[in-house]
Amino acid sequence: MIKRLSIKDAPIINKIINEAASAYKGVIPGDCYHVPYMPQEELDGEMASMTFFGWAENGKLVGVMGLQPVKDVTLIRHAYVLPALQRKGIGTELLKHVMKITRTGRLLVGTWADATWGVSFYQKNGFTLRPDKDELLVRYWNVPPRQIETSVVLEINL
Secondary structure, eight states: OEEEOOGGGHHHHHHHHHHHGGGGTTTSOGGGOOSSSSOHHHHHHHHTTOEEEEEEETTEEEEEEEEEEETTEEEEEEEEEOGGGTTSSHHHHHHHHHHHHOOSSEEEEEEETTOHHHHHHHHHTTOEEOTTHHHHHHHHOOOOHHHHHTEEEEEEEO
């Protein structure tokens, strides 16, 4: 079941992000991985510009995906499913939902280049890698140069 989340859900959103992001340890560059991966204060600050959706099972939130309209595109932000429930279609259902409600026509997602499972997930769902990822990361995201260097951007036109 997919539901729209609010700021009151921020602690559980943060828990899901940090548990799922543990997969990045030893995969992404060490200078880019830290614990917690996303501090609660950072998420709280970002939530004002995003809409989060969650997947609940047995009344418990287990997956999240955020949408952020920026200029002429929409960004997928913070797409995570609890590790024990990954590869069960939850991420795909959340993605289908946000694709259906996106109104800009262009949906972009940035992820770590070495997180090949994430890149593959988006490609299986119709996204393509963008060769101009550096330009896109500068134009639509607020990320440090090191993250630009080690990331990819994928896009789907809706």
